[in-house]
Amino acid sequence: MDGKRPRAFYFLAAFFTAYVLFLYGPMFAIFILSFQGPEGGLTFPMNGVSTYWFSKLAEGGGIVNIGAAFRRSLALGVVVMLLTVVISVSAGLAFRRKFWGASALFYIAIASLIVPSIITSLGIGLEFRIIDDLVKNVGPEWLAADHTTWMGLFTSGLGAHLTWTLPFGLLIMFAIFNRFNPAYEEAARDLGATPWQSFRHVVLPIILPSVVGIGLFGFTLSWDEIARSSQAIGEVNTLPLELQGLTTTVTKPDIYALGTTTSAVSFLVIAIALIGIRLLQRRTAKAGSDAGKGLV
Numbered sequence: 001m002d003g004k005r006p007r008a009f010y011f012l013a014a015f016f017t018a019y020v021l022f023l024y025g026p027m028f029a030i031f032i033l034s035f036q037g038p039e040g041g042l043t044f045p046m047n048g049v050s051t052y053w054f055s056k057l058a059e060g061g062g063i064v065n066i067g068a069a070f071r072r073s074l075a076l077g078v079v080v081m082l083l084t085v086v087i088s089v090s091a092g093l094a095f096r097r098k099f100w101g102a103s104a105l106f107y108i109a110i111a112s113l114i115v116p117s118i119i120t121s122l123g124i125g126l127e128f129r130i131i132d133d134l135v136k137n138v139g140p141e142w143l144a145a146d147h148t149t150w151m152g153l154f155t156s157g158l159g160a161h162l163t164w165t166l167p168f169g170l171l172i173m174f175a176i177f178n179r180f181n182p183a184y185e186e187a188a189r190d191l192g193a194t195p196w197q198s199f200r201h202v203v204l205p206i207i208l209p210s211v212v213g214i215g216l217f218g219f220t221l222s223w224d225e226i227a228r229s230s231q232a233i234g235e236v237n238t239l240p241l242e243l244q245g246l247t248t249t250v251t252k253p254d255i256y257a258l259g260t261t262t263s264a265v266s267f268l269v270i271a272i273a274l275i276g277i278r279l280l281q282r283r284t285a286k287a288g289s290d291a292g293k294g295l296v
Helices: 007-033 052-059 066-094 102-113 117-138 156-178 183-190 196-224 239-246 254-295
Strands: none
Touching: 007 254, 052 254, 066 156, 066 239, 066 254, 102 156, 102 196, 117 156, 156 196, 183 239, 196 239, 239 254
């Protein structure tokens, strides 16, 4: 009543501040240390300020080909994003109607969230090794002659990443369609719209911000994934796997520059997604306002 905050407020505020520093402090330390001079090390105090280690990173070479790993992760992330969006939206539309086995299919689809990631990776890797053995032993001669493995970036690696991204996309779509008012579609059909026109001009504009969010989830989860990639990626590595390997061999700040670069890509994707959602919301609000003026 006297306007003073209780002691518990200051205790919780201090605890929250410590939590934030513990959570984000190491990340900001890496960002800062990546801008050291040519003689910089892996710890504070900093030795000069420059973008030297970013230029060394751009030059490539060294222990691994960072540029190639970056392009592989980027391509895989984009494909995972697109497939996650298409499959999640399609599944959301399908689950709006009751069908036999819907509950079992739902739990199977999201079960990979509770399975340890390394187990999923090992299982996918083992599955493809069995397939490779079958091809070599009982497959047609023209296929078995030069066959090595079907494990790769866009086969086993893609499947491993989808086991991680799809459950999130499905859960988001199910939540959206559970709150979706079917009266909008009924009105469109009454006006003579086909099912595709109803989806294209009515349903999609309403759920589009959520679709953008699913795409964001799909890309960022794939971009940072390590455990599910470790045993299922095949002969090449993604950027996170290369970064993990470098932590045991590199003793210079170029690894910090790499970490800063990968984080910047994640933040850029998040920013683009948020801007896109904001623009869509403004467009929807403007369309509603124009429709209201037309009625007046």
